[in-house]
Amino acid sequence: MTLHAVLIVAALMFCIGLFGVLTRRSLVSVVLSVELMANAANINLVAFSRFGNHPWGQAMALFAIALTVAEVVVGLALVILIARTHGSTDADVPSALKG
Amino acid sequence: MSAALLLALPIAMFALLAVCWPLRHTGRFAGMLSAAVAVACFGIAVALFASGRSELYEYPWLVRSGHVIASVGWRLDPTSASMLIVVTAVAACVQIYSLGYLSHEPPKDLGRYFAWQSLFIFAMVGLVVAPNLLQLVGCWELVGLCSYLLIGYWWRKPSAGKAAVKAVWVTRFADIGLMTGIVVLYGATGGFAWDHVLAPQVATAVAALLFVGVMGKSAQMPLHVWLPDAMEGPTPVSALLHAATMVAAGVYLVVRAWPIFHAAPDVLVVMSWVGGVTAFTAACIALVQTDIKKVLAYSTCSQLGYMIAGLGSGEMLGGYLHLTTHAFFKALLFLAAGSVIHATGTNDIREMGGLWRKAPWTAGLFGAGTLALAGIPGFAGFFSKDLLLEELFEAGRYGPLVLCLAGAGLTAFYMTRVMCLVFSGEQKERVHHAHESPFVMLAPMLFLSVPAVAAGWFAGPFAERLGLEYHFSVTPVGGIATIFALGGVGLGVARYGIGQLTWLAWPAAATFLASAPVDRLWAAAWRQGLLPFARAAGWFDRYVVDGLINLSGWVALEGGERLRLLQTGKVRDYVYAAVVGVVLLAAWGAMQ
Numbered sequence: 001m002t003l004h005a006v007l008i009v010a011a012l013m014f015c016i017g018l019f020g021v022l023t024r025r026s027l028v029s030v031v032l033s034v035e036l037m038a039n040a041a042n043i044n045l046v047a048f049s050r051f052g053n054h055p056w057g058q059a060m061a062l063f064a065i066a067l068t069v070a071e072v073v074v075g076l077a078l079v080i081l082i083a084r085t086h087g088s089t090d091a092d093v094p095s096a097l098k099g
Numbered sequence: 100m101s102a103a104l105l106l107a108l109p110i111a112m113f114a115l116l117a118v119c120w121p122l123r124h125t126g127r128f129a130g131m132l133s134a135a136v137a138v139a140c141f142g143i144a145v146a147l148f149a150s151g152r153s154e155l156y157e158y159p160w161l162v163r164s165g166h167v168i169a170s171v172g173w174r175l176d177p178t179s180a181s182m183l184i185v186v187t188a189v190a191a192c193v194q195i196y197s198l199g200y201l202s203h204e205p206p207k208d209l210g211r212y213f214a215w216q217s218l219f220i221f222a223m224v225g226l227v228v229a230p231n232l233l234q235l236v237g238c239w240e241l242v243g244l245c246s247y248l249l250i251g252y253w254w255r256k257p258s259a260g261k262a263a264v265k266a267v268w269v270t271r272f273a274d275i276g277l278m279t280g281i282v283v284l285y286g287a288t289g290g291f292a293w294d295h296v297l298a299p300q301v302a303t304a305v306a307a308l309l310f311v312g313v314m315g316k317s318a319q320m321p322l323h324v325w326l327p328d329a330m331e332g333p334t335p336v337s338a339l340l341h342a343a344t345m346v347a348a349g350v351y352l353v354v355r356a357w358p359i360f361h362a363a364p365d366v367l368v369v370m371s372w373v374g375g376v377t378a379f380t381a382a383c384i385a386l387v388q389t390d391i392k393k394v395l396a397y398s399t400c401s402q403l404g405y406m407i408a409g410l411g412s413g414e415m416l417g418g419y420l421h422l423t424t425h426a427f428f429k430a431l432l433f434l435a436a437g438s439v440i441h442a443t444g445t446n447d448i449r450e451m452g453g454l455w456r457k458a459p460w461t462a463g464l465f466g467a468g469t470l471a472l473a474g475i476p477g478f479a480g481f482f483s484k485d486l487l488l489e490e491l492f493e494a495g496r497y498g499p500l501v502l503c504l505a506g507a508g509l510t511a512f513y514m515t516r517v518m519c520l521v522f523s524g525e526q527k528e529r530v531h532h533a534h535e536s537p538f539v540m541l542a543p544m545l546f547l548s549v550p551a552v553a554a555g556w557f558a559g560p561f562a563e564r565l566g567l568e569y570h571f572s573v574t575p576v577g578g579i580a581t582i583f584a585l586g587g588v589g590l591g592v593a594r595y596g597i598g599q600l601t602w603l604a605w606p607a608a609a610t611f612l613a614s615a616p617v618d619r620l621w622a623a624a625w626r627q628g629l630l631p632f633a634r635a636a637g638w639f640d641r642y643v644v645d646g647l648i649n650l651s652g653w654v655a656l657e658g659g660e661r662l663r664l665l666q667t668g669k670v671r672d673y674v675y676a677a678v679v680g681v682v683l684l685a686a687w688g689a690m691q
Contacts, residue, residue: 018678021671021674022671022674022675022678030670091669091670091671092669092670092671094668094670095667095668095669096668097666097668098666098667098668098669
């Protein structure tokens with residue numbers, strides 16, 4: 001297993017996540033996709049830590065996971081709020097920012 | 100006691116009347132209060148003159164980095180102290196007289212009238228005691244404002260409103276010269292003082308420009324057109340502003356800025372000619388006027404012409420002395436004319452006649468003023484006019500001298516004409532119901548008649564106080580002037596009193612000289628020149644200056660309108676934008 005292979009997996013995961021964010025209409029799927037992108041970054045951190053023989057990357061990844069949890073909580077709370085006010089979790093329904 | 104009190108009292112009175120409207124609306128009481136303040140001012144002025152004190156106080160008004168650009172304050176010296184007496188004496192008399200003359204006015208209007216009268220005293224005192232040209236010009240504009248307000252006192256009458264506006268137009272036009280002169284003076288000396296030594300060219304430029312302003316304010320040909328129209332105001336206003344004090348402000352400016360004018364001999368020559376022409380032409384026009392106030396108005400133009408001509412001789416005393424004596428006897432004449440109008444209810448001297456039986460006091464006082472104005476020996480006007488003509492003779496200004504001498508004869512003639520038409524002869528219909536004016540009107544006239552008759556006898560001490568010399572002496576010029584004056588009176592009595600010499604009818608020639616052509620010229624210049632210019636300036640302002648501002652507003656609005664289309668409100672579009680931005684940033688970073 002080389003660093004290259006791991007980085008490619010992480011890049012693929014990031015792209016899948018980005019694709020999900022850009023294409024999915026359901027807000028829950030969008031939050032899931034954002035999770036995917038965040039974890040791709042975590043894989044990168046762990047990979048550099050493992051192949052670079054330095055523990056800081058792993059520590060960083062742990063912090064990032066903890067923060068991602070908080071982010072997901074906030075994100076899902078927003079989704080619930082939107083679902084309550086608009087009666088749907090479709091990302092295209094809220095359009096108050098339309099000029 | 101100081102000159103500051105003379106400034107503080109009237110402005111406090113004005114402020115009180117302006118702010119405290121219940122007091123103003125009492126009318127008569129407000130007038131009495133205002134008149135009391137004016138009398139107090141007169142007392143202070145006399146005390147200041149008697150004490151012979153000199154005071155100079157300058158408060159730095161505009162200061163830039165420690166350098167005083169302009170200051171305000173007061174300068175009390177013999178010149179300003181004597182002028183203060185003239186101003187406050189006439190103002191006090193006029194205010195007391197107004198209580199009687201305007202007694203039938205609505206109280207509200209009367210309160211307004213006295214508020215402006217108080218403001219005028221403040222402005223005029225400020226002008227007289229001004230320590231530099233800047234304050235003088237500021238107060239100059241303030242008396243102009245009072246003139247506008249008081250001419251338009253009966254503003255419901257269209258002619259009064261028009262006359263007020265005309266006075267502003269003409270004097271403002273002349274003030275362009277005054278302002279430019281002051282700017283040139285500031286550029287040359289870095290200050291507004293008039294006692295700097297100036298280079299001859301600078302002195303000539305400044306004096307010439309200042310003189311343009313003087314011509315407007317002191318109603319010199321051809322800028323005299325506003326003064327006869329200003330007679331639309333109440334007669335006491337004409338006596339105070341348009342005979343005794345405000346129109347003399349121009350002459351006073353020359354007296355004050357004498358070092359500048361004295362250093363500009365070319366301007367002095369022009370001044371004596373302008374003054375001479377005005378003295379003669381205005382006297383000609385006065386011959387054919389039928390409105391008693393218009394006669395006096397043109398007479399004022401003419402007498403101001405004498406003062407300017409006298410100053411143009413290069414000697415200050417004659418012109419200044421004539422200013423003071425003229426202020427007294429012309430104010431007296433105007434007040435007496437007001438008394439005549441009050442008695443008969445008309446301004447037209449053709450409808451009067453035989454009034455002396457009905458109003459003997461008015462007749463006597465008008466007669467005293469007439470004798471003083473005509474320059475009959477012994478009366479005030481004689482001494483000052485004599486000195487002035489003598490100065491012209493000694494300076495070799497023969498052209499203006501001849502004009503002034505001819506004017507002296509005409510003055511005596513037209514004043515006799517008015518005397519005869521109004522007071523002698525048989526009583527016309529209007530006069531049957533005429534009555535003598537009340538004491539409140541006669542008393543100020545009686546007071547003014549004292550200096551109008553006797554002021555000339557004090558010319559010697561007066562000159563001494565100013566640091567000049569005056570000795571009365573019989574001279575050929577004075578003799579000729581006296582003969583002309585007596586001849587004018589004699590011819591006037593023969594023509595209008597007895598009814599002989601009817602060929603002295605002053606037909607076409609005099610009417611041609613009447614103000615109408617000059618008036619029409621200015622009206623045309625105003626209509627053809629100034630109004631189109633104002634219209635063009637208005638167009639430029641509306642479409643170019645405002646247009647640029649409106650354009651910037653339009654660009655912002657339209658730009659916003661276009662840009663708002665970018666805001667779709669869809670979350671994914673914002674994410675796309677963020678992704679594209681990141682990709683572009685990455686590409687930019689890769690290219691570095």
